[in-house]
Amino acid sequence: MSTIVWGSIAANATITSSSGGFTVRSGGTGIYIITFAAAFAGIPAIVATQNNYGSTGESNVDGVAVPVISTTGAQVITGDSGGNKQNRAFGFIAQG
Amino acid sequence: MITQRLWGSIAANGSITNSSGGFTVSNTGTGIYTIHFTTPFLVVPAVVATQNNYGSTGEANTDNVAVPLASTSSATIITGDSNGNKQNRAFGFTAIGIYAQAVASFEILAQPIAPGVPNVAYVQQGFFTQITNLNPGAAVVNLIYDPSPAFVTSNGAIDLFINIIDQTGGIMQYPINTFMTAPVGFKNISIP
Numbered sequence: 709m710s711t712i713v714w715g716s717i718a719a720n721a722t723i724t725s726s727s728g729g730f731t732v733r734s735g736g737t738g739i740y741i742i743t744f745a746a747a748f749a750g751i752p753a754i755v756a757t758q759n760n761y762g763s764t765g766e767s768n769v770d771g772v773a774v775p776v777i778s779t780t781g782a783q784v785i786t787g788d789s790g791g792n793k794q795n796r797a798f799g800f801i802a803q804g
Numbered sequence: 805m806i807t808q809r810l811w812g813s814i815a816a817n818g819s820i821t822n823s824s825g826g827f828t829v830s831n832t833g834t835g836i837y838t839i840h841f842t843t844p845f846l847v848v849p850a851v852v853a854t855q856n857n858y859g860s861t862g863e864a865n866t867d868n869v870a871v872p873l874a875s876t877s878s879a880t881i882i883t884g885d886s887n888g889n890k891q892n893r894a895f896g897f898t899a900i901g902i903y904a905q906a907v908a909s910f911e912i913l914a915q916p917i918a919p920g921v922p923n924v925a926y927v928q929q930g931f932f933t934q935i936t937n938l939n940p941g942a943a944v945v946n947l948i949y950d951p952s953p954a955f956v957t958s959n960g961a962i963d964l965f966i967n968i969i970d971q972t973g974g975i976m977q978y979p980i981n982t983f984m985t986a987p988v989g990f991k992n993i994s995i996p
Binding site: 766 | 807833835836847848849850851852853854866867868869870871872873874880882883884885886887888890898900901902
């Protein structure tokens with residue numbers, strides 16, 4: 709049986725809506741540090757996409773990566789289509 | 805808190821290849837898809853998406869998906885190539901969010917506007933109704949009441965509210981728009 713933690717995170721690292729069970733803070737421009745309240749039993753799978761840019765003029769290449777994951781937290785990076793880190797709203801699901 | 809999770813595998817033309825159900829998709833422009841949730845979320849959901857089924861391993865890993873607009877009732881997805889040019893592309897998505905609050909109890913409040921005595925809550929006049937619903941999930945109630953003091957019908961001039969008390973004791977207040985005059989009461993109150 710797996711656990712799911714999810715959240716919609718604003719560009720300024722505040723939580724717009726969520727399942728609860730985690731905190732998030734900014735770790736720098738385009739870097740978000742998520743800490744799970746209860747550790748997963750193993751490394752969770754995390755998927756994330758930029759959400760709520762505000763217009764369909766956004767580039768589809770504006771991506772999200774999750775370069776660091778542990779059972780207790782994750783680091784998410786967001787940016788523009790050129791790979792430049794920028795604070796961006798995103799949604800994520802962590803399952804494990 | 806009850807979570808709704810909707811997912812779908814969407815073809816480049818906007819047709820649904822496979823899904824959880826509970827939504828429709830429109831291809832509203834080149835590389836733009838609008839997903840309408842059949843039952844809205846209570847709050848803006850988290851939406852994640854990835855291009856799927858391009859058809860060959862020649863696809864660029866930067867062929868991404870973004871969700872520039874998300875609300876409780878819909879989400880707009882954009883797809884394109886690795887240079888950011890919008891193109892219709894197949895994608896998979898999951899939208900997850902709060903669907904309903906488990907209701908521990910709820911109460912109906914009416915706030916009449918009486919001549920010379922505006923905005924006096926019924927509860928202050930001795931009128932108070934509380935119905936307890938111990939079953940979590942959505943509820944629909946029909947409430948008939950005998951007003952005391954005598955109720956003067958004035959549709960549109962009376963603000964009605966329902967207070968929802970969830971299992972944590974938290975209270976959320978929603979306006980009630982459906983009011984019937986004969987018999988006096990409220991009908992089909994949907995408790996989210």
